[in-house]
Amino acid sequence: MSTTNTPSITPASTLADLAVRLAGATRVFHAHGLDFCCNGRISIADISAKKGLDPAALIAELEAATADASDFERWDDAPIPALIEHILEDFHAAHRAEVPRLLDMAEKVERVHGDKASCPRGLAAHLTLMLESLDEHMRKEEQVLFPMILAGRGRMASMPISCMEDEHKDHGLNLEKLRALATDYVPPAEACTTWRALYLGLEQLERDVMEHISLENNVLHPRALRD
Template identity: 50%
Template sequence: MSTPASTLDQSLGSLARSIPGATALFDASGLDFCCAGNKTLRKAAAENGLDAEALAARLDAMRGGPAEGRDWRAAPAAELIDHIVERYHARHREQLPELIRLARRVEQVHGERPDCPAGLADHLEAMRQELESHMMKEEQILFPMLARGMRPQAAGPISVMRFEHEQHGDALEGLSALTNGIVTPSGACNTWRALYLGLATLRDDLVNHIHLENNILFDESAAAEVSHA
């Protein structure tokens, strides 16, 4: 039995926001459903050397399964915005200062080791500054516009935020390169282990944060999918 073409030819973003568990499958497969969420499953799988038919079959099996959290497509924009600010913006502001502190400690104490993530603290500091600027623009300019239903006027700011999301994706790639995929090396001390655990959480939070904005809040088709379901 062949896999329905509709699944293969839907975008990663659409699949991620409509099938519970899809985001975990994409993450495990190395498929970027946030910054590259406009690519079809067929194209993304081909570019990454993955079996698109097998992935589509697993996604089809997930359809109709138990929901993992709330379906934010059906929420009013203002409610989703509140969730993003409280769950992700506030969290990033807590995470990064501590991660920077831990990274500087690891670099100072273990700088002689070849697997020490040299330059990680500076990279995280740059991420912190970029994220803070980005989040402030959303909170002060874009989010109030969307909450008031001013979507046509928000087209320009949305475009800017999408571009900056791509930059955040590049920063995550740099983070992965500095830390060997955020894999804790053998013999790492407790501080090093805590650092990498925090980095993995930051990565997952930022990916899901961008997904909610790019594929639901900024995407008018998300609401249409719900209304026509």
């Protein structure tokens, strides 16, 4: 991994490239609701036009975020075995631990506050679907794709990689629904401590899943097909 060689930021820079190479970039993208993982191969200029943003202001935010960021680890030039180990330990294992914890909290909130109009009804059911979908997806990576890449057969993995990236789009749609069910992770005034903690955890889950997908779509997969 690397912590140097900060890339320059221009209107032609893509979200995907900046997300994996620029400290603080994903925080800025999250703040503006920009998809840098599944649809990150779009330039600053194009996404600004699409979202009605000022590209110069967005670049200034990114530059400021880079100056303020610390302990940023770049994985775009890390050895592939180290990158896969990072994905397994910091994302696969983390998702398997965190989603059930959030599901328990969501079930409690719906059970206790189900009579309130602001209750996020259906949130627990959606988290159950997400857990099942993520687990099935990660097992495919662990049992098929990652062993192929580690065995030096990445160039022959175009079909499983295409399948995984299609499933990543489904995960992206699941995140959109999650955010809608949780009202952009803004708890109502009457929310209890568990409810507020749930929304904080869901927002972090969204960040983690997006960074997970970004590493695979924008770093691991292109390198596996090329190296």
